[in-house]
Amino acid sequence: MASSDSNDDALASRIMKYVTSKGSDLPPFPGDDVESLPSDYEYEEGLEDEEEEIEEISEMDLLGHLDASMPPLLLAQELFNEDVDAKPFKVLTADNANDLFQQGYTILEDVMDLSVMKEVRQWGIHLYKNGQMDKASEKHNVEEDPFRDGNARGDYTIWVSPGSVFLKQSSALKHCVDWFSKVLHEDLAKIVHLNGQAEYQLAYYPPDPSHYERHRDSFPISDRNDKDQRRVTAIVYFNSEWEQGDGGELRIFDKGMGDEEEKQMDVAPKAGRCVVFLSGVMDHAVLPAFRERIALTSWYR
Ligand SMILES: O=C(O)CCC(=O)C(=O)O
Ligand SMILES: [Fe+2]
Numbered sequence: 622m623a624s625s626d627s628n629d630d631a632l633a634s635r636i637m638k639y640v641t642s643k644g645s646d647l648p649p650f651p652g653d654d655v656e657s658l659p660s661d662y663e664y665e666e667g668l669e670d671e672e673e674e675i676e677e678i679s680e681m682d683l684l685g686h687l688d689a690s691m692p693p694l695l696l697a698q699e700l701f702n703e704d705v706d707a708k709p710f711k712v713l714t715a716d717n718a719n720d721l722f723q724q725g726y727t728i729l730e731d732v733m734d735l736s737v738m739k740e741v742r743q744w745g746i747h748l749y750k751n752g753q754m755d756k757a758s759e760k761h762n763v764e765e766d767p768f769r770d771g772n773a774r775g776d777y778t779i780w781v782s783p784g785s786v787f788l789k790q791s792s793a794l795k796h797c798v799d800w801f802s803k804v805l806h807e808d809l810a811k812i813v814h815l816n817g818q819a820e821y822q823l824a825y826y827p828p829d830p831s832h833y834e835r836h837r838d839s840f841p842i843s844d845r846n847d848k849d850q851r852r853v854t855a856i857v858y859f860n861s862e863w864e865q866g867d868g869g870e871l872r873i874f875d876k877g878m879g880d881e882e883e884k885q886m887d888v889a890p891k892a893g894r895c896v897v898f899l900s901g902v903m904d905h906a907v908l909p910a911f912r913e914r915i916a917l918t919s920w921y922r
Contacts, residue, residue, distance in 0.1 A: 684837055684904075692879040693841035693902040694725050700814045700845060700852060708811040711804045717897070718812045721853075726873055726898035728888065732857060733797060738892040740793035741823075742859040745915040748787065749825040754779045757824070775831025776824045776907075781917075787823070794823070794917075797857060801919040809853050809897070809921060814845045818922040823915070830868060830909035838920060841901035851900035851920040858890035859915040865889075869910030871896055873903055890914055 678686075687693070705718050712732065720727035733741075748754050754777035781787050781798055788795040798821050806819060826832075839851040856871070863869070870887040873896075877884075887908070888896055898905070900920060907914075 680837075681835070681904075684840070687841060688876065688879065691841075692876070694876075694878060694899070696841045696843040697725070697852075697899045697902050698722060699843035702812060702814060705812050710808045710811065713805075713808040713812070721812060721897065721899065724875060724877070725902040726875075726886075726896065729895040729897070731893045732800070732895045733859075733893050735861065735892065737793045737796055738859045739861060740791065741797055741917070742861070742892075742913075742915045744791040744794055745823055745825050745859065746913055748779060748823070749777050749827070753787075754823075754825055772834075773836075774833040774907075775829065776826045776833060778822050778824045781821045781823050783821075797917055801855065801857075801917070805855055805895075805897075805919070806921060809855075813853055813899075813921075815852060815921050816845075816848065818848075820920045822918045822920075824918060826869060826907065826910045826914035826916075828910055828912050828914075830911045831907075831914075832909045833907035835872075835874065835904050835906040837902075837904050838900035848922070851922055853897060853921040854900045854903075855895060855897045855919045855921070857893075857895045857917045859892055859917070860890050860912070861892040863889050863891045863912070867910065867912040868908050869912065869914040870908045872906045872908055873898065874905065875903070890916060 684693075701722050706715065710718075712729065713727075717727040717729065757776050757778045758772075758774050760778070779787060781794065783798060783802055788798055801821055802819060806815070809815060838854050842850045842852075860867075860869075867889075869890050871890060873886045873888065875884040875886060888894070890910075
């Protein structure tokens, strides 16, 4: 790995510790306008140590700085294995692997049976109506984090790890989590270097309409030993007969290698569709959903 990469990673992990993030405006720094300083202004020794300022910038601004120093796709490509062609997949194709490497995302269709999808949708709606899901924006009481802000996301979520009681009560949901944890995980591990950890989350978007603002699921990394950052995000949708006006599309922002204008791709959350993308690379958002929208997301580290 080139030394500039490890410098960037070191920079990112240092900066990450300081990320708080309300608003993106940096506080005015008195030194910015030298003219306005009194002519007898004197630098007080020792002041610097005592009053060291930590600049607060938003997560998206920080990502912007990191991306400018190194395209995140280029970093993430270092996580890919070389001998991919030699390994047979269960559900992915060589095209999926290629798309993931070249553009940072890929889409699979019809990954679940219709009956399974209908049952998971009903189960998700039931869990929400029964008050068993948490409003995602309120889950962690971190005031400064825009992604915990009710304006940033309107979904309700529940963690569904393989031992979860919510899987014991729904064989269809268990089937889906098994697919994520056994089938897709194994295929992805043939393509990308993964360390084995995974998280699964069922999400319900109420049709009020609710949305999720543009964000990224992790910071870009190239370090295979990293334990903190999510590497791959996979989402399966459970919404049959989804029509154009129902909204709720997943908008993917494609910056490529940063040398062309950013492109946008809107993906309807249709039943059986699975979107897979590199967590530290692709900004994405959920557009306002006018029908109940159910999704199961998996993050692999
Ligand atoms: O449900 C989706 O399409 C995306 C959800 C998402 O971005 C997230 O939960 O981080
Ligand atoms: Fe996300």
